[in-house]
Amino acid sequence: MAPEYKMHGQFSIKSDAYSFCVLVLEIISGRKASSFNQASDAEDLLRYAWRQWKAGTPLEIVDPIIRYSCSNNTDVMRCIQLGLLCVQESVEDRPTMTNVVLTLDSYSITLRVPEQTDFLARPRLTSVQLNLALFD
Structure with missing residues (x-):
């Protein structure tokens, strides 16, 4: 779910690109983003993908098959x-779905280098921490 919807209940013209690319990462990794790792303090698929990208080992996220x-x-x-x-927190930093389709259809389009977004840099809160933050 796109951050702008999750946090504010607002859709943007780029919310579909966010969701589509989460699906792409799920297909590539062979794992669901929502159940990437069942441990409550473990990183999710997007954090894992970013960490591998930053480490220069993005192919580590790819399903061995x-x-x-x-x-x-x-x-x-x-x-x-x-x-x-596509999973950038800022709507302005994401491509539109039209650009996503064009990019997938053409090798002549040069992609920007992804930069870590704020929500991926922040530590993931456990459900207990989230509940405490809500009542703080």
């Missing part, structure tokens, strides 16, 4: 990069 059967990692890397661009 895809990683070892894919002859061209360039396409997978492009999808990861596009996925990270």
Whole structure:
């Protein structure tokens, strides 16, 4: 769910790109974003993908079945990069769905390098911490 909807109940023209690219990252990783790791203090799929990107090892998020059967990692890397661009917290920093489709259809479009967004840099709160924050 796009941050602007999750936090404020507002949709934007780029909310669909956010959701689509979360789905792309789920397909690439073979894991659901909502149940990436069941431990309450563990990082989620988006944080994990960002950490791997920052470490220079983005292919670590790829499902082994895809990683070892894919002859061209360039396409997978492009999808990861596009996925990270689409999950930017700031609506202005995300591409539109039209741009996402054009990017997937063309190798001539150069993608920006994703930058870590604020919500991915913040530590993830447990449900107990969230409840305490609500009543603070």
